[in-house]
Amino acid sequence: MSKDREVSVPLPTIRRLPMYFALLQKAAQENQASMSSSQLAADLALEPIQVRKDLAAIGVTGQPRLGFPVAELIQAIEKFLGWDNVTDAFILGAGHLGTALAGYQGFEKHGLNVVALFDNDPRKVGQTIHGKEVLPIDKLGNLANRLHVHIAILAVPAEVAASVAQLAIDAGIQAIWNFTPTKLVVPENVILERVDLAASLAVLSSKLAARLRPIEPTALAQEAQA
Amino acid sequence: MSKDREVSVPLPTIRRLPMYFALLQKAAQENQASMSSSQLAADLALEPIQVRKDLAAIGVTGQPRLGFPVAELIQAIEKFLGWDNVTDAFILGAGHLGTALAGYQGFEKHGLNVVALFDNDPRKVGQTIHGKEVLPIDKLGNLANRLHVHIAILAVPAEVAASVAQLAIDAGIQAIWNFTPTKLVVPENVILERVDLAASLAVLSSKLAARLRPIEPTALAQEAQA
Known part of the structure; x- marks a missing residue:
């Protein structure tokens, strides 16, 4: 104890x-x-x-x-x-990953409530994804503050991950859940956790590729039908 | 080199x-x-x-x-x-997580093609999720074999993860990408990779909860409006 x-x-x-x-x-x-x-x-x-x-x-x-x-x-x-209270989160990036995460209802079981998504693409801003609005990224600072949102779920492309994380930190976000393949460097007072889907898939698929290569040198899949 | x-x-x-x-x-x-x-x-x-x-x-x-x-x-x-060839995968479990993963188009960039979902819930079987059919879990062995599918993306509830993984192994699946919070024990010849969303969120949210507790002992979120 x-x-x-x-x-x-x-x-x-x-x-x-x-x-x-x-x-x-x-x-x-x-x-x-x-x-x-x-x-x-x-x-x-x-x-x-x-x-x-x-x-x-x-x-x-x-x-x-x-x-x-x-x-x-x-x-x-x-x-x-902290799953006894609902904690609000923003998803940064309304691409494929952000969209999938916005639709994942399992977060709610764990007290995580996605309030909105943010993106810098004018074609995405204003859309509604799984019931959540896509807002312009330049509103992040204002809204994080006003709505007391502490968690940012980072789902932007790898090459802008660092700069968008910095925007989130400047906006007063306290915890970044990083779903990008980019390793972030953040100040000590920012909580950082990472889920690296691409890295995990890379390990799995490189092992499988190494195993399958000698036996089946060409594409798998598209063969056997009935 | x-x-x-x-x-x-x-x-x-x-x-x-x-x-x-x-x-x-x-x-x-x-x-x-x-x-x-x-x-x-x-x-x-x-x-x-x-x-x-x-x-x-x-x-x-x-x-x-x-x-x-x-x-x-x-x-x-x-x-x-192995991302130069398309590798087919099944998603096991058509719940919230399986559904979100079926809708994640980022996998395609990495040569991963989700062929179908499997579930044991008769209300889900026969449905189409993001263009992929939900098939009954008892067809897994037959179809994995016939379609040469080597990867199973495990997205079932934690308490049935071990038994469904065993079904996949019996079906000849060579690589299991485990998205459940359950630690699996598999034979040496089965490739196992894990993405533990709940564990990652637990670390992030326990740190945030510990930080916020002294300052804001009650629910955050629902306050500030305009």
């Missing part, structure tokens, strides 16, 4: 919390009042001791025979992650 | 290739014939020496005054990553 929660919880533990959260929510839906660490561990290919350590780190301990109280644990995780 | 390309290229290099690829494609569009390592480095917040090492690792070296030949470098990266 940790006293100074925010600071002392290890990153790998934080990254595992959403897995527990998903399982616990399912258990709650099925009216299950408690879950053992072995139950949680089995579904997640973890060791029960790891589960107990992770949950102790956010201040919840199980009871010898009863296991973990489902409802209490859900609340503790939500509170720790 | 490496001889045994597939094996000896370090993972961080592979993960950076898409960044170079994006910059080079832009340069090609602007009819730029060559690019220096400093030019590439500057846009990506890297050191020029890193850029030269990365590109040498896939067999391309620049020329002292001319820099790197743009067209040749694009081809070399595409070939290394």
